[in-house]
Amino acid sequence: MSDKQFTTVIVPKSKWFDFHLKEVWKYRDLILLFVKRNFVSQYKQTILGPIWALIQPLLTTVVFTVVFGRLAGLAAEGVPSFLFFMSGNVAWHYFSSCLTSTANTFTGNAGIFGKVYFPRLVSPISTVLTNLISFAIQFVMFLVFLAIYWAKGAVQPTLYALMLPVLLLQMAMLSLGVGIIISSLTTKYRDLKMLIGFGVQLWMYGTPVAYDIGIVPQKFMSVYMLNPMTPIINTFRTAFLGLGSFDLPHYLISWGVTIVILFLGLMLFNRVEKTFMDTV
């Protein structure tokens, strides 16, 4: 039978590298609707609505400033510690919320996935985009504080700030990659679901969010910098706080790791999405 005769051909297994990206593009309207749905349903029946998106990073920043800044003295020299922690928090929060919600793709959507077909990748992609809205809200808050300190002359943003879209894209890709790897494995092994909560927490302590990279001993640095999130956070701070200098080699390694992880994730996701209903 020639395949051309049919618009859709269903076969038992798909090829390893066939990601159906064209099909995902065809469903872009659905992605947007999902984004809208996620956002609307997140804040339905709350009084403060999207303001909730501000409260968490704000409080965390205050706690970090007091605990890690004042008490432990882990903040970087030369920049206001409040801004230092807030920049780390806002960036990290985007990454971690993308990761935790995409890691839930299959188990969280089993109901709808079990009834209708659409490219499954639509769901994690829309999650990443939804979180972008929260990020935007938080980022505006960050900009407000930044402007205040800038006016006082306490910080000096650099032109690297123009790299923000690239940084965001990279965080989105990385969290998507890790998230779909976990979600693909959780269809069968629920263990990873237990891991994800404190796993993200541990990862944060492996990333210079709550402390300055200067406290990491030099001999561990080569291993430490393999964490793809480290150069991202560092670049973010260089860009907006003028802290340190842009480290191109490590940043490129970070991109390399990101791409490999995303690719692995897509491959795994692709294998699982066809029959996950039988094992979920």
Add this chain to the structure above:
Amino acid sequence: MDELAIKIEHVSKQYRLGAIGGGSLRGDLQSWWARVRGKEDPNSKVGTRTDIKIGERFLALDDINLEVKKGEALGIIGHNGAGKSTLLKLLCRVTAPTTGMIGINGRIASMLEVGTGFHPELTGRENIYMNGAILGMTRKEIDAKMEDIIEFSEVRQFIDTPVKRYSSGMYVKLAFSVAAHLDSEIMIMDEVLAVGDMAFQKKCLDKMREAANKEGRTVLYVSHNMNTIRQLCDRCIVLDHGKVIYDGDVDAAIAKYLGEHQETAFPVAYDLSQNKRNHHFGKQIFVKSFRFLEAEAARFMIGQTINIEISLDSKIEVDDARIVMRIKDKGNYVRYASSLSNCFSISRSEGQKIRLRLDTTQLIEDEYCFSFEVISTDSIGNYHSYDNPMATIFVFMYECDDSDINWAKQYWGNIRLPDMSAVTIR
């Protein structure tokens, strides 16, 4: 119009019996380690090994081949577990087949369960967009259909209310409207009509028939309701244990299905030699067996002539023997009718066979119990009974076609006498 809408080639779907894996990575590693050392798997349930082996293969669909032409309304019937839902799931791409391939021409709107993809927090209107987008339609295409959908759904008043506030009826109505109106070439329905009020059900059926006949859409309909299958479909397949056991004419398919389904409940042959008789029954004439001829099961279409063969031994000669067949309704025996054979003669011998032909035109669709006696009548009409084997013979009678009226059995009884003639006189 010979264009194919769906082609299914050698499709099988295999499941493993029992729990798949230990359910956790630890469990799987444990099982794997036990296997490596040749020990018993600590995760297999105790005692299940003898009956069903964990991990044994089970074919939910077994080498299915099927072609559906464009514009066809195909009914799919089969008892529970026959593989109907699995087949639909494969077509909707919810899960992939184990072997084989499926070719589909066009988009599929599935209604495996009503309200598929409805989000409770979103309004009716937003959910229409959402469902359309799930089908792969663009916003523009949905906008064009929006009015029709709202009109059909009868929930215009609530269209901007979150669907979590809807009654289940409204929910279903909206869900059906969306699936029926969106531009899909293929519609898949799984018993959706079991919901909604009568008027809406009728509307749905009409809409589906229109979709199949006028709009040239392909409809796949799964139901246990034979009447709607008859009304909607022009072809029907019967699934049994993952195989297509019949493909073709709707009435024949239904007959086949009922046969497969109820063969044990409606056997064709009865051995009556062991039945206990009262009084003098069976002393002179003894009925040994009863069977329906030319039938695979005791299911007959109303109007069909039932051929019966009775085998008996006789120690006497009777010239004016007759058989009286009592037909009771299966439930509580409050209604019954009888049919009397003409006279025949019985000779003094063993293993005589008597053939009967029973006309069933006046019965109504139902399950019945037959019983019979061998009698003779004298000159003034009194009868003498030779044998009553106390048989209870189960028979299922079914309607052949859409009848002109839904016969109200509970008020009108199970016998429909020949129709009266009526004229209006002014």
